[in-house]
Amino acid sequence: MDTPYTLHLFGRDLRFHDHFALDAAARYGLPVAATFVFDRTRPYGYNSRQESVVYRRLRWMHEQLRGHGGWISVVAGNELDWLEKMLRSGVVRAVSACREYDPGGVARSTERRNLCAKYSVDYREYEDSLMLPIGSVCKPDGSAYLVYGPYARRWHEIFESREWFVAGNTLPKIQWLPSRQEDFPSRESLDIEQFFESVRLDMPHNPDWTCYADRRDRVDDPNGTTSLSVALRLGAVGPRECAILAKKQSTTLLGELVWREFFTMLLSRFPASAHTEFREKYRGIAWSQDSEMLDAWQEGKTGFPLVDAGMRELAATGHMHNRIRMLTANVATKLLRLDWRLGERVFAEQLLDYDSAINLGNWQWSAGTGADAAPYFRVFNPEVQRAKFDPLGEYVRKWLPENSPGSYPLPIVDYRRSRGEYLEWWKSQT
Numbered sequence: 001m002d003t004p005y006t007l008h009l010f011g012r013d014l015r016f017h018d019h020f021a022l023d024a025a026a027r028y029g030l031p032v033a034a035t036f037v038f039d040r041t042r043p044y045g046y047n048s049r050q051e052s053v054v055y056r057r058l059r060w061m062h063e064q065l066r067g068h069g070g071w072i073s074v075v076a077g078n079e080l081d082w083l084e085k086m087l088r089s090g091v092v093r094a095v096s097a098c099r100e101y102d103p104g105g106v107a108r109s110t111e112r113r114n115l116c117a118k119y120s121v122d123y124r125e126y127e128d129s130l131m132l133p134i135g136s137v138c139k140p141d142g143s144a145y146l147v148y149g150p151y152a153r154r155w156h157e158i159f160e161s162r163e164w165f166v167a168g169n170t171l172p173k174i175q176w177l178p179s180r181q182e183d184f185p186s187r188e189s190l191d192i193e194q195f196f197e198s199v200r201l202d203m204p205h206n207p208d209w210t211c212y213a214d215r216r217d218r219v220d221d222p223n224g225t226t227s228l229s230v231a232l233r234l235g236a237v238g239p240r241e242c243a244i245l246a247k248k249q250s251t252t253l254l255g256e257l258v259w260r261e262f263f264t265m266l267l268s269r270f271p272a273s274a275h276t277e278f279r280e281k282y283r284g285i286a287w288s289q290d291s292e293m294l295d296a297w298q299e300g301k302t303g304f305p306l307v308d309a310g311m312r313e314l315a316a317t318g319h320m321h322n323r324i325r326m327l328t329a330n331v332a333t334k335l336l337r338l339d340w341r342l343g344e345r346v347f348a349e350q351l352l353d354y355d356s357a358i359n360l361g362n363w364q365w366s367a368g369t370g371a372d373a374a375p376y377f378r379v380f381n382p383e384v385q386r387a388k389f390d391p392l393g394e395y396v397r398k399w400l401p402e403n404s405p406g407s408y409p410l411p412i413v414d415y416r417r418s419r420g421e422y423l424e425w426w427k428s429q430t
């Protein structure tokens with residue numbers, strides 16, 4: 001194949017619409033080759049459960065491309081080795097990709113850029129996974145906002161001040177490089193296990209999110225939230241498209257999407273917060289590493305029904321309602337005093353919407369160590385939470401069918417005593 005072409009490296013932008021990189025490629029005029037590399041050497045990338053959903057999405061994209069004379073090349077291995085092979089052929093004129101902000105993505109970006117420079121090939125990144133360019137929301141002196149409120153105010157000012165443009169469907173606009181591969185690679189050839197896959201990857205038609213603020217906290221309401229997190233993580237829905245829809249229907253929902261950008265910005269500006277407490281004064285805390293406690297929490301055997309139901313749901317489906325994530329993280333870091341990094345890893349390996357910046361941001365928020373964190377003295381009472389958010393017990397019954405309310409095992413810690421001990425401990429540590 002010696003037709004010169006543009007190579008687009010798909011990453012967390014698995015769609016054809018609301019896509020600035022593909023829109024630019026369409027205008028560039030050269031045929032476009034689409035590719036995705038399952039690269040397990042890249043830190044903070046997709047976990048193995050997510051790979052299963054990514055695979056499904058790529059197969060769908062491949063079918064779409066076939067309808068337009070193109071194809072998507074999907075391989076597993078070291079992305080840089082693969083890219084170098086492509087560049088060596090001498091026919092790649094430009095490489096484009098979606099910008100990533102976590103430490104793994106930033107390192108990969110430098111490596112790609114250097115490699116392209118070696119072959120005198122233009123490398124460009126586009127901000128296709130966020131609503132606003134990451135650098136645009138900062139203080140007047142260019143420094144980062146560390147508190148969500150002022151960050152969100154500035155975010156809204158910028159968002160309101162721009163004429164919003166969402167690139168439409170780029171699929172028919174692009175001249176795709178003709179297909180040379182008939183079959184889409186099998187899961188086995190890519191070493192991908194099949195996992196729970198009935199997860200929403202498309203934007204619903206005419207979504208109604210007007211009652212989001214009233215319904216989002218009810219863990220027994222499957223339609224109380226948008227269920228878009230996996231699609232947002234993969235880039236199967238466009239973030240700008242989401243923002244425009246959310247703005248029309250629910251400011252609370254738009255606020256949650258802004259939290260997503262706030263945490264992304266924080267990790268990008270402070271990459272050390274991926275492994276250490278965001279606030280320096282909390283860096284010496286002697287968190288517990290108790291593996292028995294960790295196992296009990298992870299396996300859903302704490303004796304707190306709502307916590308256990310949540311951990312069972314996570315293990316079975318890769319999902320957990322936001323309220324339960326807040327509760328399980330609060331119990332782990334406060335009542336059990338477990339190192340937030342241990343809990344963060346469990347979520348990182350199991351969540352289908354795992355996103356390093358959001359997960360780290362929320363874990364540090366829950367542990368009280370984050371930039372703009374929950375106050376240390378907010379210790380959730382699992383029973384009060386159960387009465388508030390699962391009043392009819394439907395959620396607990398679904399995930400703990402073996403236990404009738406009266407037969408539930410005793411909690412592994414006593415709430416009142418552990419809360420008191422935790423508060424004393426926190427004061428002695430900080």
Ligand SMILES: Cc1cc2nc3c(=O)[nH]c(=O)nc-3n(C[C@H](O)[C@H](O)[C@H](O)COP(=O)(O)OP(=O)(O)OC[C@H]3O[C@@H](n4cnc5c(N)ncnc54)[C@H](O)[C@@H]3O)c2cc1C
Nearest residue numbers: 225226227228229256259260322325326353354355359362
């Ligand atoms: C300890 C903990 C860990 C978490 N880890 C992740 C993670 O790895 N990936 C992830 O996408 N979300 C994470 N969240 C945030 C939140 O729980 C999920 O985004 C949400 O439950 C997904 O369901 P939904 O799409 O229906 O959300 P909706 O309530 O419909 O919200 C819409 C979108 O807003 C964003 N959002 C919502 N809540 C938050 C939040 N607290 N912080 C940042 N963005 C938010 C998400 O992109 C979400 O899809 C975590 C929360 C906690 C407390």
